[in-house]
Amino acid sequence: xxGVTQTPKHLITATGQRVTLRCSPRSGxxxxxxxxxxxxxxxxxxIHYYNGEERAKGNILERFSAQQFPDLHSELNLxxxxxxxxxxxxxxxxxxxxxxxxxxxxxxxLTVL
Amino acid sequence: xxxxxxxxDQVNVAEGNPLTVKCTxxxxxxxxxxxxxxxxxxxxxxLLKYITGDNLVKGxxxxxxxxxxxxxxxxxxxxxxxxxxxxxxxxxxxxxxxNLIFGKGxxxxxxx
Numbered sequence: 001x002x003g004v005t006q007t008p009k010h011l012i013t014a015t016g017q018r019v020t021l022r023c024s025p026r027s028g029x030x031x032x033x034x035x036x037x038x039x040x041x042x043x044x045x046x047i048h049y050y051n052g053e054e055r056a057k058g059n060i061l062e063r064f065s066a067q068q069f070p071d072l073h074s075e076l077n078l079x080x081x082x083x084x085x086x087x088x089x090x091x092x093x094x095x096x097x098x099x100x101x102x103x104x105x106x107x108x109x110l111t112v113l
Numbered sequence: 114x115x116x117x118x119x120x121x122d123q124v125n126v127a128e129g130n131p132l133t134v135k136c137t138x139x140x141x142x143x144x145x146x147x148x149x150x151x152x153x154x155x156x157x158x159x160l161l162k163y164i165t166g167d168n169l170v171k172g173x174x175x176x177x178x179x180x181x182x183x184x185x186x187x188x189x190x191x192x193x194x195x196x197x198x199x200x201x202x203x204x205x206x207x208x209x210x211x212n213l214i215f216g217k218g219x220x221x222x223x224x225x
Contacts, residue, residue: 002158033213048211055211
């Protein structure tokens with residue numbers, strides 16, 4: 001158990017809909033990272049938050065957004081969903097940014113029908 | 114740009130034999146290198162990292178990795194493979210934005 005909690009574990013929705021994925025980092029970790037894993041794209045970095053502030057953006061679509069709240073949990077919002085958004089979405093946390101390893105949650109599997 | 118490459122999509126090993134999963138890196142500056150393992154329908158688990166120091170890094174579950182600067186490689190090794198080691202293995206490096214940049218992954222299959 002990494003200590004990173006993600007909900008929901010599975011989510012099935014329709015095209016055009018909006019979903020919110022939630023992540024609680026390890027106790028004490030200030031950094032939260034979001035990744036998307038798909039068969040054709042592999043593991044893609046989406047966005048990084050540190051102590052409530054956005055620090056870096058990766059290959060995140062404009063239809064996607066995220067935020068980190070004062071209690072350090074984070075949410076990834078996916079809107080106007082398309083079939084191609086079906087993937088496993090991971091959250092990871094770390095206590096420091098830029099050097100140490102990341103600790104990953106179990107992921108949220110999104111299926112868009 | 115920082116990147117890692119895993120040249121093998123799949124590695125097949127017999128149980129009890131040594132295993133090697135290959136990774137090469139392209140990094141400007143000092144490389145921060147990592148290995149992760151992913152079991153089916155699970156998250157990524159951290160195995161080991163190289164930041165600085167000894168070129169042979171020991172990690173979890175009996176895995177180790179050898180950092181080779183001249184060959185820009187960071188291969189994952191284990192002296193004696195177990196069937197339970199069968200999984201997807203990812204090499205990663207730190208990107209300029211502080212995130213981890215992952216290779217495409219290597220599927221390790223250990224047969225009894």
